[in-house]
Amino acid sequence: MSVDGRALRGGLGVRVRDARVQFQGTDALANASVHIQSGEFLSIVGDSGGGKTTLLRAIGGLLALTSGSIDFTDVAGASVQVGPRDVGFCFQEGRLLPWRTVAANVALPLELEGVGKGERLDAAHAMLERMRLVGVERKMPSQLSGGMRMRVAMARALVTRPRLLLLDEPFGALDEFTRVALDEELLSLARESGATCVLVTHSIQEAVLLADRVLVLRGRPGVSQTPIAVSLPSRDEDGRMSLEFASLCAIVQRELRAGSERAA
Amino acid sequence: MKRSLLVAMPPLLVLLIALLLWEGVVAAWKLPAYLLPSPSAVARACWEERARLGAGTLQTLMASVGGFGLAALIGVVAGSALGSSRMLQRGFYPLALLFQMVPLVAIAPLLVIWLGYGLRSTLAAAAIVAVFPVLASTLDGMRGTDAGLREIFGIYRAGRWARWWKLELPSAVPSIVTGCRVAAGLAVIGAVVGEFVSGYAGDQAPLGIVITASMREARTDLVFAAVALSACVGFLLFGIVSGLGWLLLRRWHASAVQEN
Incomplete structure (x- = not known):
């Protein structure tokens, strides 16, 4: 019963302020700021080497920030400490x-x-x-x-019925069909559990299809842009064929490319 | 059944041919038995001295199995301790390496001084030569634990003990099994060499003593018989260890799964 009770506590909110991570003197993540709402599904996209995974790992407490801060809040917005049960991780290799x-x-x-x-x-x-x-x-x-x-x-x-689910390119190694099936599964799990989800992905389509908002990390190291809100008529097969879906993907793409051109 | 026959046949055939050649050479050159007895003479000696050889084999088997068991236990425990702490590893591993370089024959007299003649000394000798491969393979296996899996254990804040028992030790099992297979062969060598020095002569004399005593009596046929029997002890121990390793690994590790 104690296990089931956890779902009722709702998803964790995450407030990332000017997060910066350095490895041996070079920035892996430069000044990322984002406020992830309780129960929200946020996708993070960006160039490889842009710090997507670094940001996710910092949120999960797997690495320490060089500067900046990451705080967690409950549904009501009050500050909370997170325990090992509150955060669930999913890695591409399965592990x-x-x-x-x-x-x-x-x-x-x-x-x-x-x-x-x-x-x-x-x-x-x-x-x-x-x-x-x-x-x-x-x-x-x-x-x-x-x-x-x-x-x-x-x-x-x-x-553990986590209140925050962190997904690091979980389906990146799978074939297209399996991936779509698992995306749908993930979406329904996220809704049903009420957990806040943060997904790092290479695929703009996947990012848009699953998320409430898409965070673009532009450049290397990535600089966080204002998250793009996603509103789709539906998230099933029809949703993927819709005009809204296509135009959102284009917006995300443009936001990304603006960064790559500058870097090049 | 067919497969195991296919595996067993070629070496048995080669062995048979070699024995026949040996028999032929001894007969053709009329070599004296004290220089090189024929295989049939060795077989005859085996049968005639079966009581003595049987008791000797049992003694050597006990020393080898006991020494191997002790080495496996100490090796895994010490290897785990060194694998858990960089400080311990820095302090002790070079010394363990150095200790490994000391020739067993040189310490065997010390074992007699400390433990007396007989099984205790020979068992210790077997353990001393067998312990290092187990220790080294345990250490290697633990250090090779997948970093991603370590991270999973970190995420759920596993304690030191849980990390060892549930992650590092299972990760190290394939490597430990390999180390134990090497150690099994070494344990028998250690036991026989130990027996040369500290074996207890008498009607329960181990194979090492049978070898040295027969050498002095110019019973070369008995020397051969005892050597062959000690090889059999090694083969048996190696087989048991390999079998246990397979049982441990068959459900998940490629080295065992392939043999299915």
Whole structure:
């Protein structure tokens, strides 16, 4: 029950102010500022080497800022501290433990928190059911297809009922069909969980299709632009064919290209 | 079944041909038995001295298995400790390397002084030569743990113990298994060499003592028999270790999956 109660707390808001990250003296991220609303889906696009992933990792606390600040707020806008359960990560490589079954992989975050075996396996099972992965609980990751492995990785990220879901090009290594299917799945999961989602992607189409707003990091290192609001009639197949979708993609593209020309 | 026959046949055939050649050479040149006994003479000696050789094999097997087990335990524990701390690694690993360079025959007399003659000394000798490959492979395996997986454990704030038990040790298992296979062969060498120095003579004498005693009595056929039996002990231990390794890895690691 304690696990389910988490969804009610709502997504975390993230306030990034003048975030800057340096590696050995060079900027990997220069002055990024963005205010991510509670429950929002934000996509980040930008040139490779522009600091998309750096920004995402900084938000997740995986690396320290050189200057600037990142603060978290609850639904009401009050400042909050985040715990390990509040943030879920999904990486392109999946990062499953090859020696563990699918179920044991999904239960890992709860296991590391000290949740009892019965409870964590129940939670893992429920998550796998939600991801339509029933029947593969006892398989090893190496026995699954790339798309299935990604779904398992998503189930693991979601098993703690995070309030903030960070996705680092999660479907970048998958084929087009699998990718579209997983995009749709991700969208419905995000809505249903109420978690704030931040997605880093190379694909402008994917960024627009999933997001409430798209943040463009222009140049190398990227400078954050004003996020572009996305409003689409629908997010299904019709939505992808709509004129609004095409024009939004063009806007994002233009915002990006303005940066590349200057850099070149 | 067909496959295992295909694997076993070629080496057995080569062995058979070599034995026949050996038999032929001994017969053709009429070599004296103290210089080179024929394979049939060795086989005869095996049978006639079966009680002594059987007891000796058992002794050497106990020393090897016990020494290997001790080495595996110490190697994994020490390797894990060194793998967990850069400070410990800097302080101890070079010394472990140095210790590894000391020839066993040179320390064997010390073992007699400290542990007396018999199984305790020979077991220690086996453990001493077998421990290093296990330690080194454990250390290597732990250090090779995937950085992405480490990050996952960091995200969920896993403790030091959980990191070792649930991440680093499982990651190191393929490497540890390889180290243990090397150690299995070394343990038998260590046991026999240890027995040369510290073996307990008598009716329970281990193979190392059987070898030295038979040499003095010019029973070259018995020397060959004991050598062949110690090789069998090594082969057995190696087989057991490989089998256990396969059991551990078969569900997930490429080295075991390919053999399926």
